[in-house]
Amino acid sequence: MRSKNYLDQIASFTPLEPQQMVRVALVEGLKPRYENGERQRYRRLLKEYTDVDDDRINALFRIMKYGARTKREAGFLRTLIDDVRYTSGKWKSFEYPSLKKEGVIIEYSGDNQGLVDKVLETDENHAIFVQHPIAEEGKDYLKHIDWRNKMVLNGPDVIIQFAKDRGIEDQLPETFLKYRRPNEVVYKLLEKHGFTYTEALKTAIKVMKTQKYLGRTIAVWAIKNPNGNEFRQHPHDHIESPELFVYAHRYGKPIIQELGDLLTPYGDKYYGLNRFSVPKRVPENEKVFNSVETHYLPDFGNASKKILEWMHTVTECDCGNALNLRNFEDRKGRKAYIVQTFETHAGVVVLEIHYAKGINANESPNNLNPLPTPEFSRFVDKLRYNLAEEIEIRNGEKTKIHRRYAGEIAIEILINELAKKWTAEEMFFPDKKVGTFLLKPMYWPVSN
Numbered sequence: 001m002r003s004k005n006y007l008d009q010i011a012s013f014t015p016l017e018p019q020q021m022v023r024v025a026l027v028e029g030l031k032p033r034y035e036n037g038e039r040q041r042y043r044r045l046l047k048e049y050t051d052v053d054d055d056r057i058n059a060l061f062r063i064m065k066y067g068a069r070t071k072r073e074a075g076f077l078r079t080l081i082d083d084v085r086y087t088s089g090k091w092k093s094f095e096y097p098s099l100k101k102e103g104v105i106i107e108y109s110g111d112n113q114g115l116v117d118k119v120l121e122t123d124e125n126h127a128i129f130v131q132h133p134i135a136e137e138g139k140d141y142l143k144h145i146d147w148r149n150k151m152v153l154n155g156p157d158v159i160i161q162f163a164k165d166r167g168i169e170d171q172l173p174e175t176f177l178k179y180r181r182p183n184e185v186v187y188k189l190l191e192k193h194g195f196t197y198t199e200a201l202k203t204a205i206k207v208m209k210t211q212k213y214l215g216r217t218i219a220v221w222a223i224k225n226p227n228g229n230e231f232r233q234h235p236h237d238h239i240e241s242p243e244l245f246v247y248a249h250r251y252g253k254p255i256i257q258e259l260g261d262l263l264t265p266y267g268d269k270y271y272g273l274n275r276f277s278v279p280k281r282v283p284e285n286e287k288v289f290n291s292v293e294t295h296y297l298p299d300f301g302n303a304s305k306k307i308l309e310w311m312h313t314v315t316e317c318d319c320g321n322a323l324n325l326r327n328f329e330d331r332k333g334r335k336a337y338i339v340q341t342f343e344t345h346a347g348v349v350v351l352e353i354h355y356a357k358g359i360n361a362n363e364s365p366n367n368l369n370p371l372p373t374p375e376f377s378r379f380v381d382k383l384r385y386n387l388a389e390e391i392e393i394r395n396g397e398k399t400k401i402h403r404r405y406a407g408e409i410a411i412e413i414l415i416n417e418l419a420k421k422w423t424a425e426e427m428f429f430p431d432k433k434v435g436t437f438l439l440k441p442m443y444w445p446v447s448n
Contacts, residue, residue: 002124002381002442006251011087013244013281018388018403020086021127022094025104025386027084027443029125032065039065042125045102051090052083060084081443096401105129107390112217116417119382129390129403134410141219141409143339149219151208151416153200153233154311156180159190162203166193187226187308196303196365197310202424209420218416219409223311229338231313233368235415235427236408239380241347241369242434244281245355248348250439253279253288255352262294263356276352278345280319290319290345297350298366301359310366315346322346342368362429370428374437379418383411385442 002024003012016024026049029042043061047054060080063073083090099105108118109131122128135141141149152158159182163169173185182190204221207213223231248255257263260274274297277289293316298309316322321343347369354361361367372380383406393400406414419427430437 002385002440006247006439009251010282012247015405015407016086016385017405018127018129018390019091019094021386021388021405022099022105023084023086023091024442025125025127027081028123029104030061030064031125034123034125038125041102042104045099045104046084049092049094050084050088051092056080056083085443100129107131112413112417113420116414116421119379119387119414122382122386124382124386126386128387130387130406131390133389133391134406135219135413136217139217141412145220148216150222151204151213151218151220152222152224153197153204154182154195154223156182157207157210157212158200158204159186159195161207162190162193162195162199165203168193182226191307194307194365196307197298197368198365198370200310201370201428205419205422205424205427208416214420217413218419219412223313225311225313229340232339232341234341234343234408234412235419236380236411237342237344237347238370238428239372239377240281240344241351242371243438244279244344245348245351246435246438248279250435255279255348256289258291260294262297262353276349278317278348281344290317292317292345292349294346294349297353298368300350300354300361300364300366301357303364303366307366310368313342313368314340315342315349316340317343317345319343319345371430371434372428373426373430374432376418376422376427377437380411380415383414 006012026042026046030039030046032039034042039061043057046052046060047057050057059076060083063077063080082088096105100107104126106118106122106126106128108115108128110118112134115128115130115134118128139146139149156176160169160172160177163172168189171189173183176182176186208218221233221235223233225231245255247253256277258275258277260272262274272295274294276292276294278292280288280290295314295316296312297315298313299305303309322341322345350367350369351361353359354364354367361369362371387406387410389404389406389410391402391404393402
């Protein structure tokens with residue numbers, strides 16, 4: 001994750017507005033990773049769009065190239081960077097058409113699959129302005145998600161693909177293949193052949209590349225509980241959970257267990273309430289923690305005992321995303337199916353349990369929060385900090401340009417488009433420790 005200043009927690013975890021994205025891109029363009037001609041152009045543009053003295057811009061240009069060699073130079077560099085931070089009051093208004101001609105802003109008007117390619121090939125010294133909403137207008141991707149917009153990690157398509165990969169397709173009962181509803185025979189077969197969360201995730205990402213899914217807009221991953229409930233996961237949370245976890249440990253913001261015994265040697269109880277306080281990314285109204293309750297979690301340390309326990313997961317959080325956006329009852333006749341979500345704070349709890357028990361989260365076959373690779377983390381960073389929607393709004397005879405950051409739904413959709421291109425291993429299960437590539441400074445030269 002890139003950030004202005006991790007000591008300023010609100011600034012670190014607040015989304016950038018489009019004009020702030022352009023400011024960050026202009027400063028990024030001074031870094032030595034880019035060719036000299038490009039760096040010179042960005043220096044000229046910084047002088048044009050800030051009230052910072054030319055000599056100070058020149059000094060920033062020079063020191064960013066060679067690095068600060070003394071403590072005095074490092075302090076001077078920090079002061080120069082403060083002049084051009086995206087929240088600085090020294091920025092002038094942008095002439096967006098001019099910045100598009102200069103190549104700082106890239107316009108894009110194609111489909112979402114092509115947009116993923118554009119994001120992958122575009123460096124952080126550019127802002128991408130999409131000329132239409134990324135999410136289909138009128139679609140409710142928060143609560144009432146159409147089945148075509150879901151990837152069910154333990155759904156029939158994934159189960160059949162898993163059986164094919166294991167050479168056990170002929171053991172699937174005819175009733176399942178006909179009606180596509182798993183029964184006890186199917187579950188016993190899956191358990192026998194190691195259908196862990198990790199294997200289900202890898203298989204689901206493989207299934208997304210099939211013709212059936214290539215043309216679909218996928219906005220959420222879902223786990224169907226055997227009791228009919230639905231448990232939703234969002235891939236961007238798999239980036240933000242380890243970020244928040246690393247941030248909390250690095251900056252002394254503890255994750256506190258308030259109730260239950262999941263962290264004790266005897267804490268592998270499946271049923272029973274466990275409650276954790278997790279630091280909020282953006283404190284508000286003096287509230288600095290969110291409360292996460294887990295009622296049912298798999299055994300992270302020994303998944304071979306109860307391989308399918310991840311399908312029974314139940315977590316709740318009192319944050320707005322968990323309470324207001326996705327938790328509702330889907331009533332069909334008299335039966336109510338509860339929809340729950342596994343969001344950022346719940347992911348932090350899962351990682352904290354791994355950490356406290358000394359379990360390698362990357363090797364845990366039922367780790368519900370798979371760790372992101374550096375490449376996947378960088379891709380999501382660019383979605384968050386370099387991608388905006390630029391939409392023309394007509395009001396009578398006048399046309400107004402509305403610019404906005406893409407938002408969570410658009411990010412989810414684009415992550416799932418990426419999953420149609422990348423393997424699970426490219427997205428998750430890194431060789432390096434997570435902390436070595438998360439929480440990197442947004443402006444500092446060492447973030448090259």
